[in-house]
Amino acid sequence: MNAITKLHPATPIEELRVPQHLHYNWEYDATRSQLMRLYENAKRDQWNATQRLDWSVDVDPGKGLVPDFGIGIYCTPIWARLSKAQIEKLRHEAITWQLCQFLHGEQGALLATAQIVDSVPWYEAKQYGATQVMDEARHVEVYRRFVQEKLGHEYPVNSELKKLLDLILTDSRWDMKFLGMQIIVEGLALAAFGTIRDTATNPLLRDLTAAVMEDEARHVAFGVLSLREYCRDLPEKDRLEREDFVYEACVLMRDRISNREVWEAMGLDPEECIAFSDRSEMARQFRYRLFSKIVPNVKSLGLLSPKQRERFEALGILEFETNTTSDVDQELEEERRVREGQSPAIGA
Ligand SMILES: [Fe+2]
Ligand SMILES: [Fe+2]
Numbered sequence: 488m489n490a491i492t493k494l495h496p497a498t499p500i501e502e503l504r505v506p507q508h509l510h511y512n513w514e515y516d517a518t519r520s521q522l523m524r525l526y527e528n529a530k531r532d533q534w535n536a537t538q539r540l541d542w543s544v545d546v547d548p549g550k551g552l553v554p555d556f557g558i559g560i561y562c563t564p565i566w567a568r569l570s571k572a573q574i575e576k577l578r579h580e581a582i583t584w585q586l587c588q589f590l591h592g593e594q595g596a597l598l599a600t601a602q603i604v605d606s607v608p609w610y611e612a613k614q615y616g617a618t619q620v621m622d623e624a625r626h627v628e629v630y631r632r633f634v635q636e637k638l639g640h641e642y643p644v645n646s647e648l649k650k651l652l653d654l655i656l657t658d659s660r661w662d663m664k665f666l667g668m669q670i671i672v673e674g675l676a677l678a679a680f681g682t683i684r685d686t687a688t689n690p691l692l693r694d695l696t697a698a699v700m701e702d703e704a705r706h707v708a709f710g711v712l713s714l715r716e717y718c719r720d721l722p723e724k725d726r727l728e729r730e731d732f733v734y735e736a737c738v739l740m741r742d743r744i745s746n747r748e749v750w751e752a753m754g755l756d757p758e759e760c761i762a763f764s765d766r767s768e769m770a771r772q773f774r775y776r777l778f779s780k781i782v783p784n785v786k787s788l789g790l791l792s793p794k795q796r797e798r799f800e801a802l803g804i805l806e807f808e809t810n811t812t813s814d815v816d817q818e819l820e821e822e823r824r825v826r827e828g829q830s831p832a833i834g835a
Contacts, residue, residue, distance in 0.1 A: 669710020
């Protein structure tokens with residue numbers, strides 16, 4: 488692969504001033520046994536991306552590393568107008584855009600989880616959070632390497648994803664970081680990774696995704712376990728504020744997946760592509776399945792009031808409220824299933 492084309496802004500280092508509330512914990516009380524179990528599992532299941540993955544595998548993005556149905560305009564009149572060369576380019580652009588957003592999201596997870604280690608008051612969560620920081624560093628490593636070594640160019644962070652990451656990172660309240668990162672961003676990622684792992688035709692991308700998913704299932708369980716305890720006694724005003732935050736985050740994530748940057752890179756009319764993609768039943772199902780993990784978890788946290796249900800209904804994602812139960816034991820079971828290579832019970 489030739490030297491990588493950088494599409495990032497001229498100032499790649501961005502400074503953000505954040506209010507951070509730090510908590511010491513002098514008690515070292517390890518009574519949250521489920522969090523401590525997750526911590527034990529996380530230590531046991533660390534992996535080294537250099538050794539575990541076969542980086543010599545050939546990658547030809549024009550041939551398609553995943554099936555075309557994930558591309559919004561697949562099976563639409565626009566797709567029918569494309570030449571073979573354009574379709575190959577579109578496959579390359581679409582997978583590059585998607586993996587770059589994973590890369591940027593992983594960096595956001597790295598930064599947010601590092602903040603959680605500082606700000607969460609519970610000893611058990613600091614211990615577990617520290618393992619997640621290492622997990623996220625490894626995820627940044629694998630996506631960076633795949634993009635730079637196998638795809639050859641990069642996309643900058645999508646503006647809606649960046650807005651959500653900024654919201655999470657600049658909120659001083661630790662539970663908001665859990666809500667934004669572990670429940671919304673990682674819930675979405677887990678569903679997206681599941682599709683890629685189960686359909687990828689390239690073995691390196693499949694193995695890489697499966698390895699990342701082992702960790703992500705644990706991260707979502709971390710968020711559910713922590714927030715369920717915290718949200719139990721929230722005053723109504725605070726609960727409503729968290730519902731609004733979840734809703735806004737879901738709207739940002741829905742808009743993120745319009746793939747505007749890809750249509751622009753292809754020289755296609757983005758408005759026309761988005762309109763066709765919105766009308767395509769296949770694309771709609773593909774997009775909304777991404778929320779299949781988030782909605783039941785939001786419900787299990789007590790953040791699905793009648794008003795929230797109405798808003799989720801309007802977003803088209805309420806149907807997932809009964810899709811998966813979200814008992815903590817189910818989360819832990821799922822973490823185990825993913826680790827053992829079985830299909831997760833999400834979006835299935
Ligand atoms: Fe991650
Ligand atoms: Fe994660």
